[in-house]
Amino acid sequence: MKQGIIGLGVMVMTALAAAQAGLAAEQKAFTHTFSLGATITDGNSESRQGNATWLTEGAKEGLGAIRLGAEGNYGESRPANGGSLDKTIENAKAFVNVKKTLSPMTYAAGDVSYLYDNIALIDYRITVGPGLGAFLVKNDATQVSVEAGPGYVFERVDGQDDSYLALRVVERAEYKLSATARVWESVEYMPNTERFSNYLVTSELGAEAALNATLNLRLVLQDKYDSQPADDKEKNDLTIIAGVSVKL
Numbered sequence: 001m002k003q004g005i006i007g008l009g010v011m012v013m014t015a016l017a018a019a020q021a022g023l024a025a026e027q028k029a030f031t032h033t034f035s036l037g038a039t040i041t042d043g044n045s046e047s048r049q050g051n052a053t054w055l056t057e058g059a060k061e062g063l064g065a066i067r068l069g070a071e072g073n074y075g076e077s078r079p080a081n082g083g084s085l086d087k088t089i090e091n092a093k094a095f096v097n098v099k100k101t102l103s104p105m106t107y108a109a110g111d112v113s114y115l116y117d118n119i120a121l122i123d124y125r126i127t128v129g130p131g132l133g134a135f136l137v138k139n140d141a142t143q144v145s146v147e148a149g150p151g152y153v154f155e156r157v158d159g160q161d162d163s164y165l166a167l168r169v170v171e172r173a174e175y176k177l178s179a180t181a182r183v184w185e186s187v188e189y190m191p192n193t194e195r196f197s198n199y200l201v202t203s204e205l206g207a208e209a210a211l212n213a214t215l216n217l218r219l220v221l222q223d224k225y226d227s228q229p230a231d232d233k234e235k236n237d238l239t240i241i242a243g244v245s246v247k248l
Helices: 002-019 021-026
Strands: 031-041 046-060 064-078 086-103 106-117 122-138 142-157 160-178 181-191 199-210 215-226 236-247
Touching (some): 122 160
Antiparallel strands (some): 031 046, 064 086, 106 122, 215 236
């Protein structure tokens, strides 16, 4: 079952990418960014945490935009009184988001994402959702958009399979502070249409500044909220990532 669901997600992601093949062929301004972050402590306590992210994104006026990426986080710590290292973070995610321009300020969207989180007992969570969106602000310095539509969630949490129809509402914004610095934020809200008390909220806040033409310093805060997590697990997971990104 798990392999079948993952296979479905991969096929949909591939289909979305193929649908934009014409855009990708014409688009010369795609950017590819690889980021690494690490935290190590020693002394009264010992811990280590690593993060790796890949992001490809680009757009062409009048056609649309595409963003696809993958990210992994791993961390472990040893208590102050000694003992073995305990795993504190182990998760991975991947996504594809496609926007097809309808007018200068509106677009149709397609989004597929995959999440694995060992600590939260999420074997997999795949979300698929089309939608319609609009830019509230769109200029060279600032872009603010909202989109909404139906979504579908396939997941296995704490060994239990589930799938349900959801509503997907997303807000994204990016602000260019200068030619070499920017900040961004996004919030995605996905409630189960049959039980609105069962919902997911994923948000991100980030800042990035260039060191030179290739290297950037970045700081990212990510928050995942699950209103009905696995038994004995917290509803909220907060991660702060500091690192260096390389634009290829």
